Amino acid sequence: WSSTTEKTAGVLSVGGVALADVVARQGSPAYVLDEADFRARARAFKQAFAAYDVFYAGKAFLSVTTVRWLAEEGLHLDVCSGGELSVAERAGFPMARVGFHGNNKTERELARALELGVGRIIVDSFHEIARLEQLTTELGRTARVMIRVTAGVEAHTHEYIATAHEDQKFGFSITSGDALEAVRRVRDAPGLELLGLHSHIGSQIFDSSGFEVAARRVLALHARVGEELGVDMPEMDLGGGFGIAYTTQDDPSDPAQLATEMTKIVEHECRALGVAAPRLSIEPGRAIVGPSMCTVYTVGTVKEVALDGGLTRTYVSVDGGMSDNIRTALYDADYSATLASRASEAVPVLARVVGKHCEAGDIVVKDEFLPGDVAPGDLVAVPGTGAYCRSMASNYNHALRPPVIAVRDGKISVVLRRETEDDLLATDVGA
Numbered sequence: 323w324s325s326t327t328e329k330t331a332g333v334l335s336v337g338g339v340a341l342a343d344v345v346a347r348q349g350s351p352a353y354v355l356d357e358a359d360f361r362a363r364a365r366a367f368k369q370a371f372a373a374y375d376v377f378y379a380g381k382a383f384l385s386v387t388t389v390r391w392l393a394e395e396g397l398h399l400d401v402c403s404g405g406e407l408s409v410a411e412r413a414g415f416p417m418a419r420v421g422f423h424g425n426n427k428t429e430r431e432l433a434r435a436l437e438l439g440v441g442r443i444i445v446d447s448f449h450e451i452a453r454l455e456q457l458t459t460e461l462g463r464t465a466r467v468m469i470r471v472t473a474g475v476e477a478h479t480h481e482y483i484a485t486a487h488e489d490q491k492f493g494f495s496i497t498s499g500d501a502l503e504a505v506r507r508v509r510d511a512p513g514l515e516l517l518g519l520h521s522h523i524g525s526q527i528f529d530s531s532g533f534e535v536a537a538r539r540v541l542a543l544h545a546r547v548g549e550e551l552g553v554d555m556p557e558m559d560l561g562g563g564f565g566i567a568y569t570t571q572d573d574p575s576d577p578a579q580l581a582t583e584m585t586k587i588v589e590h591e592c593r594a595l596g597v598a599a600p601r602l603s604i605e606p607g608r609a610i611v612g613p614s615m616c617t618v619y620t621v622g623t624v625k626e627v628a629l630d631g632g633l634t635r636t637y638v639s640v641d642g643g644m645s646d647n648i649r650t651a652l653y654d655a656d657y658s659a660t661l662a663s664r665a666s667e668a669v670p671v672l673a674r675v676v677g678k679h680c681e682a683g684d685i686v687v688k689d690e691f692l693p694g695d696v697a698p699g700d701l702v703a704v705p706g707t708g709a710y711c712r713s714m715a716s717n718y719n720h721a722l723r724p725p726v727i728a729v730r731d732g733k734i735s736v737v738l739r740r741e742t743e744d745d746l747l748a749t750d751v752g753a
């Protein structure tokens with residue numbers, strides 16, 4: 323739960339606003355964003371990593387309003403598509419503080435990034451280096467470039483979100499020699515200015531040994547580039563991926579502790595290698611926005627299903643589902659849920675919170691104990707939905723994507739409004 327969450331007499335409130343009031347005014351389901359909490363997390367990273375640049379990873383959640391908050395808090399911004407770049411542009415975010423990622427950026431996206439003057443473009447393939455070289459010549463611009471490298475680390479996370487082992491699509495392999503060759507090509511391209519190496523090992527990672535191994539390997543390459551190619555790279559990015567607590571089982575990352583550990587590793591390695599430490603940057607997304615949001619749903623139906631061994635499971639169907647949170651279905655992610663609108667003395671039952679989509683895998687919370695009298699009309703809230711829920715939301719079954727409502731000091735404001743059927747039909751040319 324975000325830091326301003328309170329439960330009084332069974333009524334859950336965030337930022338001084340009862341979730342029931344949010345629903346009364348803005349409908350259900352809704353994502354509720356705790357502004358103070360979001361800003362505090364952004365600030366905590368900024369302060370802990372004071373000597374670094376902290377790029378907020380926009381893929382976790384992006385909106386014009388939150389990008390403005392990030393600008394105010396002094397963060398940088400990582401975008402990975404033309405669409406995300408547009409949000410930054412609309413928000414008036416300083417382009418020099420934007421980093422542009424992606425393994426297959428189009429020529430148009432790259433040209434736009436150059437025209438807008440983004441601070442750095444992280445290149446991911448030889449084709450992209452060639453494309454960028456040509457574009458900088460055509461447009462008469464210089465591209466400030468980082469090279470995404472594969473550190474060869476097996477991050478302990480879900481296979482689909484681990485990105486530093488060899489057999490996946492991102493980055494130049496260090497072991498094969500591609501990374502060194504990429505450095506050579508960028509160095510030799512007149513329109514490209516080489517800033518440094520970039521490594522991101524994956525997401526929702528708790529074990530800092532992965533970051534340590536990656537930092538060591540990337541720094542070793544950094545030093546080798548200096549020695550063999552005579553190129554001094556001023557910067558290095560160690561990516562994001564810091565884990566958050568989705569249930570009480572997890573131990574959330576602490577920015578101050580992360581900063582201390584990372585700085586220690588980097589300083590130690592640089593001393594051992596006899597090189598000056600490059601200016602570091604990191605890219606947390608989930609760890610900033612994840613805990614700042616919860617989703618509030620209205621219960622529509624409740625059904626008891628018999629399990630083996632005489633047990634029962636209570637299926638609590640809510641008015642959203644895999645269209646507003648795909649993470650449970652896609653990554654087998656764990657979430658929790660709580661009754662948010664009233665107190666209950668009823669004996670808890672083993673419940674599963676499911677959505678309203680035409681698919682059996684449409685599960686929001688796999689297992690949770692909810693009061694046995696949970697009934698239609700009750701509100702159920704799911705914490706920790708700030709990262710990769712709205713940003714990965716879909717219109718499956720022509721669902722309307724829920725709004726994002728910011729709450730702060732007892733006031734609510736709309737960050738993203740709820741979609742309408744007209745929004746959906748707007749792209750349907752036959753309509």
Ligand code: LLP
Binds near residue numbers: 522709
């Ligand atoms: N930097 C790069 C280059 C990335 O690819 C990512 C995430 C991040 C930073 C931010 O990682 P974070 O700090 O948010 O973990 N949809 C998945 C996560 C995919 C992450 C993709 N890249 C999920 O819902 O868990």
